[in-house]
Amino acid sequence: MIGEALIDLLESTSGGELVYRPAVGGAPFNVAVGIARLGADVHFVGSFGDDPFGHRLLDFLDKSGVGTDGAQTIPDVATTLAVTTFQGHEPTFRFYGSPPSYGLLDAARVDVDRVAGARLLYCGSMCLLAPPVLAAARRAWAVPGPVRVFDPNVRPVVGLNPDVVEEFAATADLVKLSSADATALWGESPEAATERLLAAGAGAVVVTLGSQGALVAKGSASVLVPAPQITPVDATGAGDATMAGLSWGILSQGKPADLGEWATLTRVAVHVAGYVCESPGGAVAMPTVADLRARFVDLAV
Numbered sequence: 001m002i003g004e005a006l007i008d009l010l011e012s013t014s015g016g017e018l019v020y021r022p023a024v025g026g027a028p029f030n031v032a033v034g035i036a037r038l039g040a041d042v043h044f045v046g047s048f049g050d051d052p053f054g055h056r057l058l059d060f061l062d063k064s065g066v067g068t069d070g071a072q073t074i075p076d077v078a079t080t081l082a083v084t085t086f087q088g089h090e091p092t093f094r095f096y097g098s099p100p101s102y103g104l105l106d107a108a109r110v111d112v113d114r115v116a117g118a119r120l121l122y123c124g125s126m127c128l129l130a131p132p133v134l135a136a137a138r139r140a141w142a143v144p145g146p147v148r149v150f151d152p153n154v155r156p157v158v159g160l161n162p163d164v165v166e167e168f169a170a171t172a173d174l175v176k177l178s179s180a181d182a183t184a185l186w187g188e189s190p191e192a193a194t195e196r197l198l199a200a201g202a203g204a205v206v207v208t209l210g211s212q213g214a215l216v217a218k219g220s221a222s223v224l225v226p227a228p229q230i231t232p233v234d235a236t237g238a239g240d241a242t243m244a245g246l247s248w249g250i251l252s253q254g255k256p257a258d259l260g261e262w263a264t265l266t267r268v269a270v271h272v273a274g275y276v277c278e279s280p281g282g283a284v285a286m287p288t289v290a291d292l293r294a295r296f297v298d299l300a301v
């Protein structure tokens, strides 16, 4: 079934040379791998199907040094597959697999003691469309203690309820989203979405702007952090790399106190994203600190 759908899709979208490359991913998956590559201790909570694809994802997390106690393998369910096609370096996704394996997480997988002892809690993304995942995310989000970072990441599946986004934003220390997310959620400019999220209660907001970098806002002020000059090859996981860079910055330097400190953190994050854009694959392209230093010699990390 999936094979037939894939063949139809590939035939309908391949105008020239067709390049097929299997990869691993999913936004929270990419973020977890990205944070681990940068050197922090990270644990993943999420679900996979009980098939070779799911086993491969778990294996990749293990090999990347991500803790998988909170990962759940769902019996008799196929792992959701995403087929990514490209216009230049910009990816478009189509998902296959019903019910979606990522949407069946048991909220009991959230170890509240571990959350309470953590320094940072990341929550994303379109998976929140699934009621079980939303219940799990609310269970984790209710635990006081860690710095909370939230990525609504509504695309490529448009439909996440804006009320849910504002619910999580209300108690988030940081909300990161893309300008495309802002349009999909509210039909708003990055500036207007930033004001909305800050008014909802977010401590700070970062809106990514592709090759232009990112808009960082706190209180009534904002600043544009430019992206490094790169030659993009594959932008898959660029937003996730930004989130990984921001999370790692908070873990290594503490939560920023003011707009200037958020901008400093974001400057590193746009370089992490730029690095990822320069090679194919999303999660596999996430850099170590040594990779960043070698590629961007002027970057103080």
Ligand SMILES: Nc1ncnc2c1ncn2[C@@H]1O[C@H](COP(=O)(O)OP(=O)(O)OP(=O)(O)O)[C@@H](O)[C@H]1O
Residues within 6 Å of the ligand: 155, 178, 179, 180, 181, 207, 208, 209, 210, 211, 212, 213, 214, 227, 228, 229, 230, 232, 235, 237, 238, 239, 240, 242, 269, 270, 271, 273, 274, 277
């Ligand atoms: N062409 C580029 N040159 C330099 N940096 C880039 C480029 N494209 C993306 N980036 C980096 O990746 C970050 C995230 O990109 P973008 O704003 O497109 O988010 P995204 O999550 O990939 O977007 P979308 O929601 O459209 O999928 C940017 O803020 C920037 O740092």
